[in-house]
Amino acid sequence: MKKYVITLIVSVFVAISGAVNAQLVKQKTKVEEKNQVDRDWYNCSFEKDGVYGACVNEAYEFLKGKKVKARPIVALIGTGIDTEHEGLKANIWKNKKEKADGKDNDKNGYVDDVNGWNFIGGKDGQVMPFVMREGEREFLRFKDKYGDVVRDGDIYYSFATGKKEIFTPENAEEFNYYRQCVYKESRLAQAMSTKWMDHVSADYTRLFDKEVRAKYPNKEKITVADVIEVCAPSKDDTSIRGMILYGIQIVANTRRTDDWESIYKIFVAESRFTDGQQKYDRTYAKYGNDGRQAIVGDNYLDINDRVYGNNVLLTADAAIGTMIAGVIVGQRGVEGRNNPIADQAEIMTLVVQAGEGEPYLKDMALAIRYAVDHGASVIMLPQQNSLYPEEQKQWMSEAIRYAEGKGALVIVPVHELSRDLNENIFFPNRWMDGGKEFTNLMTVGMSGKDGMPSANSNFGSKELDIFAPGMKLFSTCTGDTYQFGNGVPMAAATVAGVAALIKTYYPKLTGGQIRDILLKTVTSRKGIELEKNVQREGKKYVDLYLFDQLCLSAGIVNALEAVKVADEWSK
Template sequence: MTLFQRPLLALLGVALLPAATFAQSVTASSAPPAKVVQWTHLDPDKDKVMGISTQRTYEELLKNRIPTPVIVAVIDAGVDTTHEDLKRVLWKNPGEIVGNGIDDDKNGYVDDVHGWNFLGNSKGQNIGVDLYEETRLVVRLKPLYEGKSRTAVPAAKRAEYDLYQKVKKEFAAKVKEENEQLMQLAPLAGQLEGINEQLKQVWSVEKVDTAILRRRPGADTNPRLLQLSTQLYDNLKAAGLPDLDAVIAQVKEGVTATKSHLDFSLNPDFKPRAIIGDDEDNTQDHNYGNPDITGPDALHGTHVAGIIAADRSNTIGIDGVAGPLVRIMGVRAVPDGDEHDKDVANAIRYAVDNGASIINMSFGKYYSPQRAAVDAAIRYAETKGVLLIHAAGNESKNIDAITHYPAPVPLTGAAYSNFITIGASGSTNDAQLTANFSNFGKRVDVFAPGVGIYSTMPGSKYGNESGTSMAAPTVAGMAAVLKSYFPQLTATDLKRIIRQSATPAHTKVPEPASKKNVDFTTLSSTGGVVNLYRAVQLATQQTAPKVGGAAGGQ
C-alpha cells in the first residue's frame, strides 16, 4: 500500500483514512516560472527550519568535488516519464533499444528502457487497484476454517487457524471503518465548502490561504472569526497545505478513495490479478509484466522520484536532493491496495540486477504471507551492496510491537546491514517535530522531513504531500549524494553515516500513539533527524587518506 497520509483530517478530528489510501490530495499547480524554496533543503542553524541542509552542503562542501553516476530505483505505483523536471534524470537501460519488442540485453525483460512494471501484462493492461492483504487472506483461509472449532483443526494447522480468526476480525473492522469514514467525509466536504465561501466573502479573496488566515482581518472584534481562523491557520501549517481549497479537494478525493476501497480492496469477489494471469503463489516466477513504468496512477511514485532527484540543472520546478549524475529507475509494484510479496521480491531483484545502488520503498503493510521471498531478496541486495530505504508507515504505531513489512529484521539470521527505516518529521523544532501520523520505535533508524513536502506530480505539475512516503526518498536522495561523491562507500557505510550524522533533538513531542509528551530522541534508535551537511562531513572524514598509510606506520 502506498503511504500517503492525510494529517489535516486528523487535526480536524476526522478519522484517518487507511494507510493504503492514495491521497491525491493537495494542490497540483502548473510549473512555477522559477525554482521554489523547499523547506527540506534549508539549514536548521542558518534558517531555523528543520531541513536537511541540502543547499548549504552543495555550496560549502561539494562545490569542488566531482560526482559519479548513481542509479536509484523507485519501487512504487509508477513514475511520470514525461514530467519536465524528471525526464532528464530517468535511468536509460544502455542495452535496450526502444520499442523494438526484443529483449536486447537478454535480462529477461522486453523493452525495459526506464525500468519494469510487475503490475501488468504483455498486452499493456495494468492493475490499478488491488485487494488489501487482509482481504486476500480471508479469501484463502475462509474455505479452510470458517465454522470450525480450534480443537477440530489438526495441531499443525492451528497457527493458520488462529491467523484466520485474527484477520477475519480485522477485515470486518476495516469494512466498518471505511463505511464510517464515508459517512464522515461526505458531509465534511459540504461543511468546509460553506466555511470557505463565507470566509472568501468576508475577506474579499479568491483563496483562503495561510497568509490571510495569519492576518485575520476583523478577527480582533469577532471572537468566532478569531477562533475559526486561528484553528484553520494552525491546521494548515501543521499539515503543510496552502489553502482551504486544497483541504476540500483532499476530502472529496477521500470520499472517492473510500468508495473505491469498499468496492474493490475490501471486496472478496474482486480478482484484479487475473489481468496478469500469473501463479500468485509461485514466488520463483518473474516472467510477467510490461515496460510501462507509469501505469494508471503515477502520482505517488512521481512525487517520490522528484524528492530524490528532480532536475537541479534547470530553472523550473523544484530541486531534488540528489544530482547531477543520479538517475531514477522506475519499478512498478505497488497498487492502490496492498502490494504482493512476490512483486516486491521481484522488484528488488530487478533493481539490483540492473545496476541500482539504492532502492526506495515508500510502501508497507502489516501482513506478509510470502515474507521468505522478500527476506531472500533483501539478503540478495545485501550481497550486492545495495541499500534499501523503507518508509516506517503512517498509522501512529510502535513498529517494535507491530511489524511493518518489509520488516527491517529477518525471520532468521543476522539483522540486515543494508536496510534503513525512516519516520516523518516536521519543519519546526517544537511539539510538531514528529509528524502525528508517523510510526515510531527502535526499529525506526532516523526521522526525515515528511510534512508538507513540495514535489513533482503527473502532467508536469507540482504539489505538497505528507507521509513517511516523503521522508524515505529524502533519505534516498541523501544516500545517492553520498554514493555519488564518495563512490567507495558501501551500503553498510551509507547506513552507518546516515545514522551517525542524524541530529538528536531533545524536544518534547506528543508520542504519535498515546499523544503523551515524550523526548523526541525516544522515538527512534538514533533519536535524530537526518542532515546532509553532517553526513557529507562524516563521509569526508571517513574516506580521507590515512596520513602515513600502513607502510609509514611500520
C-alpha cells in the same frame, strides 16, 4: 480466549471499517503564493534558514569543487511515474542493453524494459487498477478451509453445508494464524465471520428463550433481565454464551427496552441472515478480486514464475511516483521548480502498486532483485505491512539480503498509524529473517519545518531509524506540473536523495555504511519533549515522549554532516 471473544463481539455488533492509509496527499496550495525558500525548505537548515530541513544546500557548498564520481541509480519500487516530465527526463535511468523494439534484447525475460518494469501489467498493455490487501489475499487462500469455521469453547462448528460439529482443525497453527492474523487484516474475513456469527447468536437466543421459559413457565412477560439471570454462564464456561448474552444486553440498552420478546425477534429474524450475506457479497465485490489472474496471469504464490508484467510506467496513479522522484533527482537552480537533492542520480521505476491496497510480496522481492541486478545502489520500497505470510516473508528477506550483499541501501517509510513498533511488528524490518539483522535496511518517519515528527507517525526507539522532511514538500507532478505534497514516502525520498548524493561523490561506500553515516550525523533532537498520538488496542491516546524515544538516531537526516563523514571515511 479473552482476545478471541472480544474479536467476535466486534464482528457481530460493530460495523468494522477498514483503515485508510493515505500515504501521500497532494496539496491545493497555489504555486504562485509560495517563494523559492518555501518550495525548498527541505533543502535548508535550522542554522541558516530557521527550518529543520535536511541541510542539502550546505552539503552542496561543502562538495563544491569535488569530483562527481558516479551517477547512482535510485530504484523506486511503487507506483508508476511520468518519465517525460521536464524536470525528470534527463535523470531517468536507461537500460543500455535494451531497445524499444518489441524484443528482449538483454535476455532477462522482460521485453522493452528500457526505463524499468511494471510487475502488475499484462502482455496486452493493461495495468491492474488496484491491488488487494495482503489480508484479503490470505483470506481467499484459506477461505475454503476455515472461512466457515466457528470455534465455541472447545467445539468447532462448520457452516459449509448447514451447521455441524467438526473435529479440531488438523493444522492448529495454521488455523490460529487464520483467526489471529488474517482475520485482523481482512475485511472479507470479518464480513464472513459476522455472517456465521449471526447464525450462532440466533441459535443461542433460541436456547436462552427455551431455558428462561422452563424456569418461568407461567410468567406472562419475560424480561431481558430474566434471561440474563437464568442463562448467565458459569465461571469455567469457555463457550461464547456469555458474549452473546452481553450482545443482547447491549441491544436492549440501545433500544431502551427490557422486553424479551422484541429482542428475541431481532436476533432470530431471517432478515439478519440475508443482510449478513448481502454485506459479505458487497465486500467481496469491492475487495475480493483485483484482476490479477485476468490481467497478469501469473501464480503470485510461485516465486519462480517470474516472467510477467509489461513496460507501462505512466500509470493512472503516476502522480505519486512522480512527486517522490522529483524530491530525489532533477536539475537544481531552475526558478519556479523545486530543487531536487541528488542532481546526478537516475531514477529506475519498478511498478508494484496501484493506488489502493498492499503490493504483492512476490512483486516486491523480484523488483528488489531486478534493481540490484541492474545497478541500483539505493532502493525505495512503498510501505511497511503488518502481515507477511511466512513463505513470502522469506522471499523478501532473501531479496533484501541479496541487496545487502551487493552493497545496496533499502529504504522503507513507516505508516501513519500512531503505533509503537516495539509493540506492533511491521515488515520489512531488520530482524525479519531470524538471523543477523540487516545492515542495509533503513526505516523513515516524517517530520515538518518545526523539527517535530508527524503526530500520527509509527515510532520505535530501535525499530524506526530516522525522521526526514516530508510535510508540504514542493515537487514534480504529472504533465510538467509542480505541486506541494505531504506523505511519509516524501520523507523516505528525502533520505533516498541524501543517500544518492553520498553515492554520487563516494560511490565505494556500501548501503550499510551509508545507513551508519546517516544515523550518526542527524540534526539531533535528543531530549526534546513533545506530544505524540499513540494507538493501543484500538484506542488513540495523546502522550508525552522524548524525541529519542521515537527513533534510533534521535534526529532528522542531515546531508551536510553526512557528506562530511563520508568524505572522511572515503579517505
